[in-house]
Amino acid sequence: MTHDHDLVLRPTAAQTEAALNPPAGRNGGDxxxxxxxxxxxxxxxxxxxxxxxxxxxxxxxxxxxxxxLRVENNAGFAADAYGRVTGEAAPLLLxxxxxxxxxxxxLQEAAxxxxxxxxxxxxxxxxxxxxxxxxxxxxxxxQQASFxxxxxxxxxxxxxxxxxxxxxxxxxxxxxxxxxxVWVEIPQDVLLAETSLxxxxxxxxxxxxxxxxxxxxxxxxxxxxTATRPVIIAGGGVVRSDASGKLRALAERIDAPVVTxxxxxxxxxxxxxxSLQSWLExxxxxxxxxxxxxxxxxxxGLGELSSNYHxxxxxxxxxxxxxxxxxxxxNHAGLxxxxxxxxxxxxxxxxxxxxxxxxxxxxxxxxxxxxRARIDSQELTLEQQVLASVREALPDDxxxxxxxxxxxxxxxxxxxxxxxxxxxxxxxxxxxxxGFPAALGAAAADRTRPVLAVSGDGGAxxxxxxxxxxxxxxxxxxxxxxxxxxxGILREYMSDAFGEATATELARPDFVALAESFxxxxxxxxxETLSDDLAKALARPGPSVVVLPAVLRMFAPTHL
Numbered sequence: 001m002t003h004d005h006d007l008v009l010r011p012t013a014a015q016t017e018a019a020l021n022p023p024a025g026r027n028g029g030d031x032x033x034x035x036x037x038x039x040x041x042x043x044x045x046x047x048x049x050x051x052x053x054x055x056x057x058x059x060x061x062x063x064x065x066x067x068x069l070r071v072e073n074n075a076g077f078a079a080d081a082y083g084r085v086t087g088e089a090a091p092l093l094l095x096x097x098x099x100x101x102x103x104x105x106x107l108q109e110a111a112x113x114x115x116x117x118x119x120x121x122x123x124x125x126x127x128x129x130x131x132x133x134x135x136x137x138x139x140x141x142x143q144q145a146s147f148x149x150x151x152x153x154x155x156x157x158x159x160x161x162x163x164x165x166x167x168x169x170x171x172x173x174x175x176x177x178x179x180x181x182v183w184v185e186i187p188q189d190v191l192l193a194e195t196s197l198x199x200x201x202x203x204x205x206x207x208x209x210x211x212x213x214x215x216x217x218x219x220x221x222x223x224x225x226t227a228t229r230p231v232i233i234a235g236g237g238v239v240r241s242d243a244s245g246k247l248r249a250l251a252e253r254i255d256a257p258v259v260t261x262x263x264x265x266x267x268x269x270x271x272x273x274x275s276l277q278s279w280l281e282x283x284x285x286x287x288x289x290x291x292x293x294x295x296x297x298x299x300x301g302l303g304e305l306s307s308n309y310h311x312x313x314x315x316x317x318x319x320x321x322x323x324x325x326x327x328x329x330x331n332h333a334g335l336x337x338x339x340x341x342x343x344x345x346x347x348x349x350x351x352x353x354x355x356x357x358x359x360x361x362x363x364x365x366x367x368x369x370x371x372r373a374r375i376d377s378q379e380l381t382l383e384q385q386v387l388a389s390v391r392e393a394l395p396d397d398x399x400x401x402x403x404x405x406x407x408x409x410x411x412x413x414x415x416x417x418x419x420x421x422x423x424x425x426x427x428x429x430x431x432x433x434x435g436f437p438a439a440l441g442a443a444a445a446d447r448t449r450p451v452l453a454v455s456g457d458g459g460a461x462x463x464x465x466x467x468x469x470x471x472x473x474x475x476x477x478x479x480x481x482x483x484x485x486x487x488g489i490l491r492e493y494m495s496d497a498f499g500e501a502t503a504t505e506l507a508r509p510d511f512v513a514l515a516e517s518f519x520x521x522x523x524x525x526x527x528e529t530l531s532d533d534l535a536k537a538l539a540r541p542g543p544s545v546v547v548l549p550a551v552l553r554m555f556a557p558t559h560l
Contacts, residue, residue, distance in 0.1 A: 022198050026061075028191040029054030031163040032120060033062040034200035036091050038164075039171050043444055045079040047072050049095020051122035051138060054191030056093065064091075067444045067473060069437060070465035072099050076106025077434050078441030080115040080181075084424055085399055085442045087116075087242070089174045094121040096188070097138030100146070105431045107150050110181040112428025113263065114240055114324075116174040117181040119151070120167065125189040126158060144185060152180040158187065160195045168205040176207035177323035177340040179240060210323050212339035212347050220296070220319045220335060221351035227294035229316070230256040230355075231276075235306065236263030237299020237323055243342035244268065244420040247298065250349055255357040256296070257364045259285060261306040262427050264299065266417030273361040277368065279413050281308055283558035284370040288363070292316045297334075299341040301327030305412075305427060309559040321345075375414075375555050383410055383552050385527055390454070390480070391416060393534035398449050399424065399442045403435035405456030406488045406552045413555075433462025436479050440466060443475040450476045450538040457483040457508045464509075467518040470543035478537040478544045481511050484551045492554055515545035522547065 032055050036044065043065045048056040059066050069075040072094055079090035094100050100121040110117045123129065123143060124136040131141045140146070144154050153173040155166040163186065170182040224230050238247050238260075244267050251258050251274050258268045259276035268275055279285045286308045289295060293316040300306050301322060310331070318334025320327075321344040328336035337344055375384075387410050394400060396418045402408035402425035417423035424442075426434035439453035455463070460481045470477055486505040494501040515522035522545035525533040530548055537544040 022196060025194070026199075027054055027058070027194050028160045028163060028186065029056070029058035030061060031160060031195060031197065031200060032167065032186070032191070033058045033064055035164045035167045035203060037062060037064060038200050038203040039089070039168065039205055041089070041091050043067060043082065044091040044093055045069065045075045045082070045441065046093030047075050047095070047099060049099040049122065049138075051124065051188035052093060052095040052099070052191070054188070055120065055122070065444075067440070067469070069440070069469050072102035073106045073433065074437035074463060074466050076103040076110065076117065076119070077437040078444065079117045080106060080110040080113065081401060081424065081438035081441035082445045083110070083115040083117055083179065084113065085421060086445050087240070089116040089118045089171050090441070092117055092119040094119060095138070096122045096124060096143065097140055099138075100143060104146065104150060105429070107147070107181045109426055109429040109431060109434060111150055111152070113424075114178040114180055114236065116179040118167070118170050118174050118184065119181060120184040120186065122191060123185050123187045126187045129187065144183070147183040150181070151183045153182045155182065155184045157185065157190060160190055160193060160197060163190075164200050164203060168203045172205040172207050177210045177241065178237065209343060210338065210340045212321070212337050212344040214347070216335065216337045217344070217347040217351055220337060221348055221353070223294045223317055223319060223335070224254050224256070224296060224348070225353035225355055227254070227355070229292050230254055230294045230296065231289055231292035232256045232258045233261065233289065233295065233297045233300055233302070233306070234258055234264045234267040235261040235298060235300025237321075237341040238264055238267040239299075239421050241299070241340050241342035242420070243345050246342060246345035246349060248272070250345055250352065253349070254352060254355045255360040257288075257360055259289065261300050262412040262425065265412075265415070265423040266420040270416040270418065274364060276364055279368075279371045280306055281413055281557060281559070282371050282374065283308070284367050284374065286312050286558070288367050290315055294319065297321065298345065299323070302331045307331065311559045378555055380553060380555055382527060382550065384414070386530060386548070386550065386552065387411060387414055389527070389531035390452070390534065392531045393538060394452055395449065395538070397422065398452060398538070399439070400452040400454065401425070401435045401438040401442065403453070403455040403459035404430055404432050404489070405454065405459055405482060406554055407454055407456075407482050409489065409554055410552075411454075432459040435459065436463040436477070437466050439477045439479070440470055440475050443477050444473070447476055450478060452538065453477055453479045455479065455481050456488055457481060457485065457511070458487040458506055460511065461506075461508065464514065467515060467520050467543070471519045474542045476542060478534065478546060480534060481545065481547045482552065483508065483511060483547055483549045488552065489554065511545065511547045520545055524549070
């Protein structure tokens with residue numbers, strides 16, 4: 001009997017001929033790039049180093065597009081953004097020791113935001129492995145240990161024949177829900193050694209679906225169908241699984257108001273009658289969520305920011321759909337359904353019974369009116385004007401990437417993303433320097449639309465070197481730098497907590513002149529001219545910088 005898999009595994013005559021006569025001059029680095037191409041990669045990010053040169057030399061013999069950044073952490077942010085906007089795994093090529101370690105903050109953000117990054121780093125030669133302290137350049141006693149607490153999985157290579165399977169396993173891990181970063185480690189001598197192995201062709205690394213258990217779907221559907229006040233919290237998992245349409249269909253079927261987390265921006269239409277928008281850092285929203293008799297949480301672990309700094313205490317039944325098993329019921333007890341958001345919402349749509357509640361839209365309007373009244377009472381006209389100007393200038397389908405800065409904190413709650421998967425920030429891990437290099441990664445994925453990056457002057461200094469990258473690759477990124485002379489949000493936190501701020505005031509360059517020295521056109525703007533200046537910059541081909549000198553304030557918190 002002939003089985004289907006026998007037909008798949010049997011090579012053709014042409015494949016046999018090619019395998020028996022591989023091209024000369026190939027090495028372990030070629031196996032790396034051939035495997036990436038076989039898996040479907042088209043673009044790689046990174047920064048070369050001595051131990052990793054085998055991989056970088058092999059790039060010139062491949063069809064892969066290489067985007068090189070100036071700092072490994074920024075290369076990681078670029079790969080993170082590429083993974084977020086495409087849903088594809090983003091290869092990140094790194095060197096041993098300092099180069100690898102410089103990527104850790106970016107990989108932490110990718111882990112927190114579930115961005116699929118395949119980081120492939122070199123290692124000291126195999127003779128120096130084992131923690132023997134042989135004194136090799138870049139040597140670490142246990143390089144893997146630095147990554148294990150951050151990435152989803154670690155894949156160690158010690159011979160050339162292990163390279164394709166290790167990278168394929170890493171690829172599958174990165175793309176299995178929840179997406180995330182992975183680490184592959186290959187010694188220098190393995191990358192440089194000539195190989196007679198056949199050229200790597202198509203690789204199979206399709207991730208397995210995380211499917212909801214039907215008995216849990218049945219219980220969840222019954223609870224939602226019979227609820228008196230159902231409410232939905234939509235997190236980043238809805239965006240990553242491309243489930244926005246199914247979320248809307250479910251909300252409309254059961255007349256359930258929807259609030260999106262900061263990571264779930266764009267998962268639900270901002271102006272929809274059932275949209276509570278994203279005002280999670282507001283007690284009016286928190287009170288409303290607590291009043292639900294059934295709360296459906298989709299694609300969120302209800303962490304610190306999504307729970308109004310853990311002041312949220314639901315009184316009703318919680319249903320949590322989450323692809324990350326470790327997040328199920330990690331903050332609130334309930335019916336935990338381990339599943340990809342899209343598959344779980346599809347199952348619910350097939351099972352839940354329609355319920356009508358004309359008062360739901362009225363309740364949403366009341367909550368949003370109370371939120372607006374609270375904000376309006378704080379004399380924050382400048383902040384709202386600046387955010388509205390950014391929204392007016394930014395095309396609806398253009399991605400935006402926000403650093404950890406006061407304007408971004410406003411945007412988390414108040415910015416209408418308009419389209420799913422277009423607004424991204426570093427609120428997962430909360431590190432500085434994300435916005436600009438991430439925007440470069442998104443622009444590398446799609447050069448047909450402008451990309452916006454937003455930073456404060458403090459965060460901008462983390463990424464200044466990447467102006468050279470933007471210019472070198474002519475990437476269509478407009479970088480808005482809000483210059484308030486320091487770490488503005490830390491200035492507020494310290495002044496509120498201690499009466500005065502320490503270590504928050506910064507000397508900084510003339511950002512306009514600095515950008516122009518890189519050959520990047522730059523404009524100094526005002527709150528009144530920001531919309532026009534930003535729109536012009538976004539319409540200009542290639543990179544540009546817009547600098548807004550302004551001191552912005554945060555709205556008062558409700559969790560204290």
